[in-house]
Every structure is written in C-alpha cells, then in structure tokens.
Amino acid sequence: MSGHHDHDDGCEAMTPSRRAVLGAASALFAWSCVPKMAYAAPGARDPRFVVVILRGAMDGLSAVPPLADPHYLGLREGIAIPKDGENAALPLDGFFYLHPAMPNLARLYKAQQAMVLHAVATGYRQRSHFDGQDVLESGQMGPGQTRDGWLNRLLEVLPAGEAISRKGALGIGVVPPLVVRGQAPIVGWAPPVLPRAGDDLVMRLMDLYGQRDPVLAKAFAQGASIEKIINREGMAGQRARGGPDNAEGMRLIAAGAAKLVNADDGPRVAALAFEGWDTHANEGGATGRLAGLLRGLDGALAAFETGLKDRWKDTVVMVVTEFGRTARVNGTVGTDHGTGTVAFMVGGAVRGGRVIADWPGLKLENLLDQRDLKPTMDLRAVTKGVLTDLFGVSGPVLAEKVFPGTAGLAPVKGLVV
Amino acid sequence: MSSDPGLTLLGLHRFGLGPRPGDLARIGGDIREVMRAEIAGKQVASIAGVSFASIREAAPALRDFSETERMQREVRVAAAQPMQGPAPPAAATLAPAAAQGTVPPPAAPSGAIASPQTGPAPARPPPPEPPLPQRTYREEVLGRVHAMLEPLGGLSERLVAFWSNHFAVSVNKGNQVRTFAGLLEREAIRPHVHGRFADMLLGVEMHPAMIFFLDQQQSLGPNSRAGARRGRGLNENLAREIMELHTLGVAGGYTQADVTALAHMITGWTLAPPNGQEGIPGTFRFNANMHEPGEQLLLGKRYGEGGFERGKAALADLARHPSTAQHIARKLTRHFVADEPPASMVARLAKVFRDTDGDLQALSFALLDSPEAWSAPATKMRSPQEFLVASARALGRKPEIGQILGPLNAMGHPIWQPGGPNGFPDSVAAWASPEGLKTRLDVSAAIARQSASGIDPKGLVEDIFGPAASSETRQAILRAETRYQAVAIALMAPEFQRR
Numbered sequence: 001m002s003g004h005h006d007h008d009d010g011c012e013a014m015t016p017s018r019r020a021v022l023g024a025a026s027a028l029f030a031w032s033c034v035p036k037m038a039y040a041a042p043g044a045r046d047p048r049f050v051v052v053i054l055r056g057a058m059d060g061l062s063a064v065p066p067l068a069d070p071h072y073l074g075l076r077e078g079i080a081i082p083k084d085g086e087n088a089a090l091p092l093d094g095f096f097y098l099h100p101a102m103p104n105l106a107r108l109y110k111a112q113q114a115m116v117l118h119a120v121a122t123g124y125r126q127r128s129h130f131d132g133q134d135v136l137e138s139g140q141m142g143p144g145q146t147r148d149g150w151l152n153r154l155l156e157v158l159p160a161g162e163a164i165s166r167k168g169a170l171g172i173g174v175v176p177p178l179v180v181r182g183q184a185p186i187v188g189w190a191p192p193v194l195p196r197a198g199d200d201l202v203m204r205l206m207d208l209y210g211q212r213d214p215v216l217a218k219a220f221a222q223g224a225s226i227e228k229i230i231n232r233e234g235m236a237g238q239r240a241r242g243g244p245d246n247a248e249g250m251r252l253i254a255a256g257a258a259k260l261v262n263a264d265d266g267p268r269v270a271a272l273a274f275e276g277w278d279t280h281a282n283e284g285g286a287t288g289r290l291a292g293l294l295r296g297l298d299g300a301l302a303a304f305e306t307g308l309k310d311r312w313k314d315t316v317v318m319v320v321t322e323f324g325r326t327a328r329v330n331g332t333v334g335t336d337h338g339t340g341t342v343a344f345m346v347g348g349a350v351r352g353g354r355v356i357a358d359w360p361g362l363k364l365e366n367l368l369d370q371r372d373l374k375p376t377m378d379l380r381a382v383t384k385g386v387l388t389d390l391f392g393v394s395g396p397v398l399a400e401k402v403f404p405g406t407a408g409l410a411p412v413k414g415l416v417v
Numbered sequence: 418m419s420s421d422p423g424l425t426l427l428g429l430h431r432f433g434l435g436p437r438p439g440d441l442a443r444i445g446g447d448i449r450e451v452m453r454a455e456i457a458g459k460q461v462a463s464i465a466g467v468s469f470a471s472i473r474e475a476a477p478a479l480r481d482f483s484e485t486e487r488m489q490r491e492v493r494v495a496a497a498q499p500m501q502g503p504a505p506p507a508a509a510t511l512a513p514a515a516a517q518g519t520v521p522p523p524a525a526p527s528g529a530i531a532s533p534q535t536g537p538a539p540a541r542p543p544p545p546e547p548p549l550p551q552r553t554y555r556e557e558v559l560g561r562v563h564a565m566l567e568p569l570g571g572l573s574e575r576l577v578a579f580w581s582n583h584f585a586v587s588v589n590k591g592n593q594v595r596t597f598a599g600l601l602e603r604e605a606i607r608p609h610v611h612g613r614f615a616d617m618l619l620g621v622e623m624h625p626a627m628i629f630f631l632d633q634q635q636s637l638g639p640n641s642r643a644g645a646r647r648g649r650g651l652n653e654n655l656a657r658e659i660m661e662l663h664t665l666g667v668a669g670g671y672t673q674a675d676v677t678a679l680a681h682m683i684t685g686w687t688l689a690p691p692n693g694q695e696g697i698p699g700t701f702r703f704n705a706n707m708h709e710p711g712e713q714l715l716l717g718k719r720y721g722e723g724g725f726e727r728g729k730a731a732l733a734d735l736a737r738h739p740s741t742a743q744h745i746a747r748k749l750t751r752h753f754v755a756d757e758p759p760a761s762m763v764a765r766l767a768k769v770f771r772d773t774d775g776d777l778q779a780l781s782f783a784l785l786d787s788p789e790a791w792s793a794p795a796t797k798m799r800s801p802q803e804f805l806v807a808s809a810r811a812l813g814r815k816p817e818i819g820q821i822l823g824p825l826n827a828m829g830h831p832i833w834q835p836g837g838p839n840g841f842p843d844s845v846a847a848w849a850s851p852e853g854l855k856t857r858l859d860v861s862a863a864i865a866r867q868s869a870s871g872i873d874p875k876g877l878v879e880d881i882f883g884p885a886a887s888s889e890t891r892q893a894i895l896r897a898e899t900r901y902q903a904v905a906i907a908l909m910a911p912e913f914q915r916r
Binding site for chain 2: 055056063098123126127128130131143144173174175181186187188189190192193194195196197200201202204205207208209211212213215216219220223224245275276278280281282295330331332334336337340369
C-alpha cells in the first residue's frame, strides 16, 4: 500500500505539518477533513444522485422541440416533430414540447418530478465528441485533463464519515465513465455476460495483488465490495441483453443501477452512459433512429423511478450530453455537431414541472456561428445548483474542487425540493 | 548478447503477443533482435479462412444479400396483409410482434443498429445459417485471432491492431461495416503497416468501411450539380475525424473552417451504385457531379479546382503535417510504453516521422531502439484483446469463435466495435477498473475450466514466466488447490496482466 490513505477515521491526526509533508498527492484527501465547517447541514435527507451521460451529442431541438419558435419548422425539414396528428409532440409549457417517444418523462413532468433545461452547454466551444465528453465529465475548464471526474471529486469534499463518501461512487460499465473515476473509492457493475468466478479464487488473487500490485489490489477490493448487494438483490443470475445503445439494454442498466443505489449499504451516487446519439444521417423525426434512442432513455427513467422505490423522493437523475447539434438539418437528413442542447433533471427531489430556458431563438442571426442553438445557460452552474441543494456543498468549495475555475459562475438556485 | 529473462519477458509483453510454451527457450538471445528481424523482413500475416479476397467481391455479395432480404420482406408483408394469420415462415428473422397485420417493413438503412447478441428466442427452430454480414464478421475475427497465434515475436500484429484502432470503425453501424471491417484492416492497414503512413491514410479514407461508418457516401457539395438538384448537402463527419483523430489530433491547429473546407474537398468520394453501371457496386467511386466546385482554403493553403486529385493532395499534406507526426508519435509511445509517455521518446519518434515522411518501418525501428522503451516499468495493462490472445498462446489453445466473441464482449473490447470513431481507450484507468478486473477474472476462470485438465502448474510457470516470475506469483500458482485455480491465477497474475 502507498500508505497515505489509511486515516479514514483520523482527521484529527492530519495536523497541518503532516499535511505539508504528504504534499500534493494527498491534498484532495486532506480537504475532506475540512468540510465540517464548509457545509450547511444536509438535514435528514439521505439523497441519491445519478448522472446519465448521452454519448454522441443528443439533438436537443428534437428531444424538446420549441414548436412555438417561428423558425423551427423551416430549419428542420424532414425531421421536425409534428404538433398534431399521430405521434404528435407532447405539450410541456405551450412553447416547448416533448418528443412523443418519451411518455414517462411527460408524466413525471406533469407530476412536477421532471424539469427540462434548454439551450444549455458546458464551457466547451469546439465540436469534438471526445473532448466535449472529457470536459463534461472532468468538470475542468478545457480538454486534456482526464485524471479524474467531477462526481468523484464531489465525494472527496463531502464529510468523510458519512455513508455517501464511505460507499463510493457507482460507475456502470466494464469501463466506468470518466465522471466517476478518481481517488475517491468507486464501485462498478455491468449487466454480466459470463458466470462469475468463485470467492476462493477472488481471495487468493486479492492476496497476490496485495503483495505485488497495489493498483490492481485497490480496484479488485472495490469490485468485491459491491458483490454482496448484487447477490442479495438477485442480480447475480441476470445476463445482459442488448447494449447501452438499445432500449432493452438501457432499461436493464437503469434497473440494475437503481437497485444498487437504492440499497442502504450501497453507493449513493452513480454514473452511467448511453450511446449512439450521433445522428449525422437519417435521424428521423417523431419516429426513426433518434426516436428509438429517446424511447430507450424514457424506459430507463421509468426503471429508475420503479427501482428507487421509497428513495425516489430523495433522488435527482441528471441527464446530460456533451453538446447539441446543428439547428438546420444537414445534407443527409441528420444533424452535425453543434453547441446548445437540453438537459433533464428527473426525480422526486426535483422541483419539476418547469422548462428553464433563456431562449435565444432560432433566427439565423441568433444562432451561434449561424449554425448552432446558442447556449444561454452553463451546465456547470446547473450542476452546482443541484449539488448545493442536494448535498449542502458550499459554492466556494464547488468552485475550487469540483468545478475548478468556476467561481464566477453562480449555482442556479431552486432546482431541488 | 546474452539473454536476460526479465528483458525477454518485457519485450514479449510490451511489443509482442506473449510467450507460447517453449518460446522463452526458443528466443535464447536478445529479444530485440527477434523484433527487429520481424520489422526488417516486413513480416505481416495474411488472414486465412475468409470468404472474400477483396472488397470487389464482398461489396457485390452484400448488394445481392440486401436485395434478397428486401424481396423476402416484401413477400412476408404481402402474405401478412390479407389475414391476421399464422406466424411468418421458418426463415423468420423478423420479430414476432411485427407479424401483426400491416406493420411496414422495418426501415433499416445505414443508420440501423445491428445487435450482435439478442436475447434467446422464444421458439427454437434449428439454428439458421447466420446471415452474410454476421458470417463474414465471424470469419474475419477468427482469421485475425488465429493469425496472432503464429508469430514468435508479434510486433507486426500488435502494430496492425494499433492502426486498426487508430482508424477505428464500428460494426454496430450496420451491415456494410459489419461485412467490410475485416477487409478494411486487410486491404488498407496490413499492406502499409511497414510502409508509408500517407498510403495507409489514403487507403483507409477511400475504403467503403470507413466511408459508410462516417456517412461520407451521401455528402454532397452544396454547389455541385447533384447538390443543387437534390437540395441536400454536406456531411462533415469524415472530414472532421480525419483531422481530429486520423492526422493532426484535436489540438493540431485547425478550425471549423478547415473542417468545412476538407469536407468540401472530399465531396464525391462515394460508392458505386447497385446497378453496376458505374463500377463494381459498393466499391469506391469518385462522383464528379457531387463534388463541390471552386477554390478551397485548408490550413492556410489554397487548393484550386481539381476533383478527386485535390482531395488526395489534401490528405497527403495532412499526412506530412508536423502536428500529425507529433500526434502519431505520442499515441504510439502511449500505447507501447506508458500512459504518460516519456517526452524524449515522443520527440524522437516525431522527428523520425517528419524526417522520413511518415515511413512506418523507420518508426518501428525507432520504437524498438528507444532506451526508454526498455527501461520504463511495466505499468500498462494488457487490453482485453491482448489478454485473450496472450492467454491462448500461453495455454497452447486455438480458440473457437464463441470463445473469442463472448469474452471480448464481456470485457468491453469486441473486435472492430468501439463506442465511437476514436476507438477503444488506451489507459490503465480504463482497463483496470473494478468491474473490468472482475470480468477479466470471470474470463480467466472460464478459460481455466476449459483447459486446465492437462496442465502442469509448475510447467506453466516456466512456460509463460520463466525465471522472471516473482516468488509471490510462483507461490500463489503452486499453492492453488486445483489445476483450474492455478491456471486462473497465472492468467490474472500481475506479470501476465501488465506490460
């Protein structure tokens, strides 16, 4: 063992001089001892927080079409969502509508448990998926800093003794999303494809790694810790059907994640990713390719609601994507990489039933670079608002540790009940 | 030079495919000479057991297959029209729900997602012959994995895998990429893996697998003859990935205007239509009617009118751009040596790339001759594909297709099926995740169950680690309670997983 992490119970032992000796490597860890004063009391709530990343850049103008914007139809020939008739868009606030493939989300919106944020974006203004996702997940000002993710750093600033930081973050998938990776403990799960190896083998390898390879030892120990819940919840025998780019796969992933996050001894925060949103060609409108993906997402949201049971009232599921797509349909009946898009907040803890948007309009001169929906709200300000309300983390801590360099970006208030 | 067991094992893991029983003794001398000889001889495997010699055979076959499918679908729909009747005939690949009345045939053009393994079917007719795209994919995967069992060193195969991931396509895109992905590697990567980067780049960007994967076939110049007529237009997907991923790198100094310019210059890079009147259906064709006319400005350089040759010239310029040299040098070092590649080595490789105009053989020699590559500790994690191949070699197994597809899928590394055009990740954090490691153990256990019966654990240690095994690993293997456990522990040992 590298030796600087065995102080879980020992904030008192971390005298300033000791901290100085340990140096930069443990600076983040040391911080977790400070918060005793840096937090408002989170109260009686034992919150749950799930981040769903849509990889490939979801078309926000199709997911939540602004049907009352006079320029919408003209830009979206062949892929516009109809207001009337079969497969009509589902009304939200009279200006914005919801894609017809998302009836569950519409129901939750009516029940004031879902919120739409429109014309949002991260601080990233280029159009690379991979850099865009890295910025979205790392929470850093720009690309190229992929050492850890903002959800992992959140755990590091929460009081060390509480369940939320003790249980770690759940990263769904054989390769967990960057947003949960980092120094704070993570646990993993993916719908299993193979029968699991026996416990005795696991113990023997833990022993070997403990002697020879601390990195593998740590990853292995974290993997073993969640096994107990998986067995208890009867998830061990289930096998994967479909991947994260298909409706059944999305539903299974969400149902599994919900069970683990719902468990009293399980992780409180989780992140997962759905794929396939890069609709350059044949995007479809009310039906078609994007509609199929949105239907999958809608089913996943319902699975979260069902699986989180009594915890739903304390839950926020945040659905985000790296950027939006061009306002105008492209040459292949799809859309190219853009900027502004939508985010969803879903869950019993969400002050829902609202579309929050400072709508820039779709008139040509109002588009960013005359091509993209112009972002008018920063996704980091939204996320900081949720983290403040849900976990009681103060703005300065968020601006220093979780989303570094965002001191000038005030958290959006009043998102959580 | 006398042999150093630690160095031999490091070389076989870092630059090769891992030892088979007897290989450690066979190498005897300096592992570097084994690898150098492979590069000097430009030894690259040819793939056996595949149906199609080239895209010129595969593309028309896929056209015929799609035609037949379409006709059968129409027949089925027509048959279902008059009555709400019985389930469709035995060939049913349609979901049962679609048999209800007047459901239109599923519109499944290029964007459709083919699911590799759907759930168990409710009824159980005799397993049908897998359709052409799936069958071709399986042949290509099997051929590729079996080719990796042959060489003693294996640097060429490692390089093929590296470039294949650099120029990634995903078979999830649909039937075309599923059928052509293996051919992309055989036709555009293997021939140039010891040749020139510019030739590999051009071969890849003109290959139907890449053209389909990034939607290039439909991209029209807005002011081209066809563009004006049809009112459709540009798709900048391929142009963007050429610069971001294939050549300059994302920080390589280009702008949105450069992306649009390159997209204009490669309009008309499309595929011959099914009717056969404009070349072999489905193979590359330059269609001048789709090409954007007029001058273009790319990275500060003016390109006059010029049709197909203009796009080729742009790719040649991108191939020799200093940003490309830097991007490739860094990625290669990162892949073979360390997540945080030694700057001195990256600089050296970039210089070789620039000085030789992208001669990949020279680059491979520079890689092997870098002292950093032999002094850096084995901190990289074998990728799941590397792990699966190394385990087959270690145990002397020749895996069947099911023993390849299932485990690779479970470990998140199915061949030619990454999540996006940036390919699979190449970092320790990605592959040594808690769930990833757990799944790797499940795979090791499954392999061990299948192959442990004839294996002597002591011999296994000598075969795959030799004197370089740590005493802890040696003990853990020899103290296992069963042969099965001993094999699984050997496959999961740090010395086996790291490179």
